[in-house]
Amino acid sequence: MAEKKVRFIIERQDGPNEKPYTQEFDVDYRPGLNVVAALMEIQKNPVTVDGKRVAPVVWECNCLEKVCGACMMVINGMARQACCALVDEIKQPIHLQPARTFPVIRDLLIDRSVMFESLKRIQGWVELDGSWDVKDAPIQNPYTAQTAYEISHCMTCGCCLEACPNVGPQSDFIGPAPTVQAYLFNLHPLGKFDAPKRLNALMEKGGITSCGNSQNCVEVCPKNIKLTTYLAQLNRDVNKQALRNIFNN
């Protein structure tokens, strides 16, 4: 009896400025097979369906449990994590593409450093002027702690940026993930002192005003962060900040 195979159609690219091309690979099926595990099989034996031995497919992965965000790619047209994309649950043949919202380095490996730059831009950190023992430290607001916890799950995987029609080479929008991080740090008992700085950063070109309300971000977020709700909250905060900028000076 012939073994069951899973067909992968992979969009490859040899370098940042090279032309993309596709190659097809067959991987032996096994229960619970996911896309990362299949890519590992291809890496062990990089032979296409035509029997040609090729360079192994390059991709990025790390935690293998949907926490680190590294293995985000476009699987059957959908931006998602490869490690939790179970072969049993998706349509075959399986199409893999790099998330082209970001610059492609090679094959499925992309350069997501733009998100780190955006986090620096919105001041995605808390300034500390000292340290405390636990009992003396400022406490989290218990009413917003759940929200802060939820937003802190963001792993800058970039799914929301890939799905957002307003993010890409044609636009300067920093995207939903870095924007919403501003709200997380504005909720922090010490971070809130820098809230005006973050809100002003969001008012700049490519900030929250570039959001077009397509709401794809909240649909694709693998961590189920209510991105559109926090974008609306930030819109509110930014409008108030604008009034303060106008009337407090």
Next chain:
Amino acid sequence: MFNATFYLRRLHSLCGLLVLGMVLFEHIFTNSMAIFGPQALNGALAMMELIPKPIFLGLEVGGIAIPLLFHGIYGIYIALQAKNNPGRFGYVRNWNFTLQRWTAWYLVVFLIWHVGYLRLYTKGVTGTPISYELLQNYFQSPIVVLLYVLGMFAAIFHFCNGITTFCMTWGITKGPRAQTVVSYLSMCLCALLCLITLTFMGSYLI
């Protein structure tokens, strides 16, 4: 600090919903008089002629031309920043996002034709007053009727979907329930206004 982008975007939003929304409502209201026959429409048009010429021209320039040009030109800039992807992500809101841009492109062309021919050429250059008879004659061509109905549908959808996104942009509706309710209500308004449009456009055919 002065964030020009922020104020331009918010002005674009306000200008579209409040000013151009008013223009759309005025058009639908006046034109719907055609439902009650030629006298009713001509009467409504005569009422507008009662406004002194300089004030009327001021309203047309300040209340229509400038906001429309700003909203249109800045809107083209915004539309060019989007790479519509409803084929890959076929969610309702993403379709609305795409339709908002497609209707915008149609309206750019349609409004150049509509304003250029009826306001600037017919009323401005030849000095012919707009009347029921003129419009009825104009709407003898089925292609003109089709393009006008499409133009009205595009403007109405663009306005009604604009209500939904306006509420998000200004942080009025925050949670998904509030956003969905407003989106349903604005789509009901969209259907109603489209129906009124079909009725008054149809009245020229009878």
